[in-house]
Amino acid sequence: MAVSYWLMKTEPGTYSIDDLAADPDQTTCWEGVRNYQARNLLRDEIHEGDRVLFYHSACAQPAVVGTAKVVRGGYPDHHAWDKRSKYFDAKSTPENPRWFMVDIRLEKVFDAPVKLADLRGQAALKDMELLRKGSRLSVQPVRKKEFDVILKLAKNQA
């Protein structure tokens, strides 16, 4: 299966790349996504071995801050049927799960974040989903070309 590329957003005040780095095996489940479009990607499209841009949103300096690798493809988000979880959803059950998640493992923390403002200046990224006006998808596809451009930017400005 061919490798695919993704971008995942997180608010660093809630969960940052440093938190991922501190987690056991630098691995976490990407729980709590409650948007159908993103759900469909998690459930159907994101597979083990895929690459992820780790993005900090809703913060002082929105930026791609590193990369991760998918170590487990889509499976039901069990937080949805845990009443104590803030991600509880009565309409999701083990028999008929509504929400899905993947596991990711940290690959690299960029020496210098690639800021949103820097991305906007790149002609090669002009079609990137993240840069579309009003784009809010928290899990979104990235073209290989875009992934590579961002890695190069991270390297160049480090």
Added chain:
DNA sequence: GCCAACGTTGGC
């Protein structure tokens, strides 16, 4: 804190 953009809900 403001506000634009988007998604969801629910009355009709």
Added chain:
DNA sequence: GCCAACGTTGGC
């Protein structure tokens, strides 16, 4: 099925 109201996201 329409659409207004509401809630959330996320840059600034």
